[in-house]
Amino acid sequence: MRPPQQSRLIRANHEYVKRVNTQIVLRCIREHGPLSRAEIARRTELYPATVSSLVSELLEQELVVETGVGASTGGRTPVLLELSPKVHRAVGVALDAQTVEVGLVDLLGKVVHRASAAVDGGGPHGVMREVKSLVEQVIEDAGVGGERILGIGAAFPGAVDADAGVVLGSQTLPGWGRFPLRDALRLEGHAVCRVDTGANAALCAERWFGSVGDGESALLLTFDWWIGGGLMIEGRIYRGHRHAAGEFGHLVVDSNGAQCYCGSFGCLHTVASGEAVVAKWRRRRGTDRSQALLELLDAADEGDETALSLLDEAGRYAGIALAGLINALAPDKVIVGGVLPHRSATFFRRLSETAKRRAWPHAAESVEIRRSALGADAFLLGAAALVLDEWFTIPQVPAIP
Numbered sequence: 001m002r003p004p005q006q007s008r009l010i011r012a013n014h015e016y017v018k019r020v021n022t023q024i025v026l027r028c029i030r031e032h033g034p035l036s037r038a039e040i041a042r043r044t045e046l047y048p049a050t051v052s053s054l055v056s057e058l059l060e061q062e063l064v065v066e067t068g069v070g071a072s073t074g075g076r077t078p079v080l081l082e083l084s085p086k087v088h089r090a091v092g093v094a095l096d097a098q099t100v101e102v103g104l105v106d107l108l109g110k111v112v113h114r115a116s117a118a119v120d121g122g123g124p125h126g127v128m129r130e131v132k133s134l135v136e137q138v139i140e141d142a143g144v145g146g147e148r149i150l151g152i153g154a155a156f157p158g159a160v161d162a163d164a165g166v167v168l169g170s171q172t173l174p175g176w177g178r179f180p181l182r183d184a185l186r187l188e189g190h191a192v193c194r195v196d197t198g199a200n201a202a203l204c205a206e207r208w209f210g211s212v213g214d215g216e217s218a219l220l221l222t223f224d225w226w227i228g229g230g231l232m233i234e235g236r237i238y239r240g241h242r243h244a245a246g247e248f249g250h251l252v253v254d255s256n257g258a259q260c261y262c263g264s265f266g267c268l269h270t271v272a273s274g275e276a277v278v279a280k281w282r283r284r285r286g287t288d289r290s291q292a293l294l295e296l297l298d299a300a301d302e303g304d305e306t307a308l309s310l311l312d313e314a315g316r317y318a319g320i321a322l323a324g325l326i327n328a329l330a331p332d333k334v335i336v337g338g339v340l341p342h343r344s345a346t347f348f349r350r351l352s353e354t355a356k357r358r359a360w361p362h363a364a365e366s367v368e369i370r371r372s373a374l375g376a377d378a379f380l381l382g383a384a385a386l387v388l389d390e391w392f393t394i395p396q397v398p399a400i401p
């Protein structure tokens with residue numbers, strides 16, 4: 001007879017192995033489907049009986065569907081399986097200083113229902129009340145039962161301990177430090193609930209619905225009023241010690257530069273953020289900061305030389321910072337998001353050219369620098385992609401307690 005502790009350990013191992021195998025099968029169907037059970041077994045090198053039993057459960061959960069028959073290879077005609085993208089939904093919540101947006105997203109990255117509300121920048125409790133009511137609203141509008149909701153994810157504009165689900169701090173939303181966002185967000189009866197920074201969430205969305213391939217390494221930089229950043233190393237988000245990785249806005253690019261809000265001097269934020277560009281723009285009229293930034297971008301569209309040269313200079317500094325990042329990390333892709341690169345071809349072109357010219361040639365030759373194709377929905381899709389990640393990404397070996 002086994003001692004009780006050992007039998008508990010074996011049971012945990014069985015659950016873990018089953019979870020890994022389920023995710024291997026799901027991922028194989030997602031990437032290569034439609035596939036027969038025999039083909040899944042061949043590709044994954046799992047036993048056919050294991051594949052059959054896992055597929056039965058996935059069919060019951062309606063995560064996969066039988067979609068037709070394949071060519072017979074002599075025996076019984078095989079039934080083909082594919083992902084069922086339209087049955088299940090993930091709830092995404094994108095928070096920022098002025099608005100909260102909630103969307104119901106299918107497995108193909110389509111926002112099928114959405115709702116948003118203005119928030120006054122108040123503390124987390126009032127905002128979370130609003131979030132809960134928006135979540136209820138989109139689920140009710142969509143008419144889906146709770147069992148079709150895979151989970152809920154949130155993209156937060158600030159530092160997050162994604163493992164603990166706790167906010168560490170935010171320049172955009174002050175007063176949220178130490179707030180247990182994941183617990184506050186959890187839906188009744190749904191196991192999956194994930195929170196992360198906006199940039200990490202947007203990177204997940206790029207891998208799910210955008211241009212980052214499975215297992216690739218990618219950097220994401222966003223240029224709005226603030227600068228955001230995230231890293232994906234060989235398919236996994238890299239968070240670093242104390243969840244502090246990805247602070248690309250605080251790379252020092254000007255040794256004699258102005259003081260940054262972080263306390264240092266000459267950070268990328270002081271020369272390439274929306275805030276920095278607006279501060280230098282003499283023509284600014286609007287009192288509202290996002291309004292002032294949009295006015296500057298409009299002026300650049302109309303050929304205003306001052307606006308164009310400010311955006312060009314900001315893009316050059318951003319490119320210098322990016323060259324350093326490319327040298328350090330040699331990513332496959334660099335995704336550039338946010339209002340500056342999306343609205344200003346001048347900013348993006350200068351950023352891209354400078355990075356390619358200044359990075360080490362071997363890494364610079366092959367890196368692909370592109371604007372995010374997900375546009376304004378990047379954070380919302382990213383929040384939903386955090387949930388899909390939990391379902392479809394093979395878990396890492398857990399730490400030994």
Ligand SMILES: [Zn+2]
Pocket residue numbers: 249250260261262263264267269
């Ligand atoms: Zn700084």
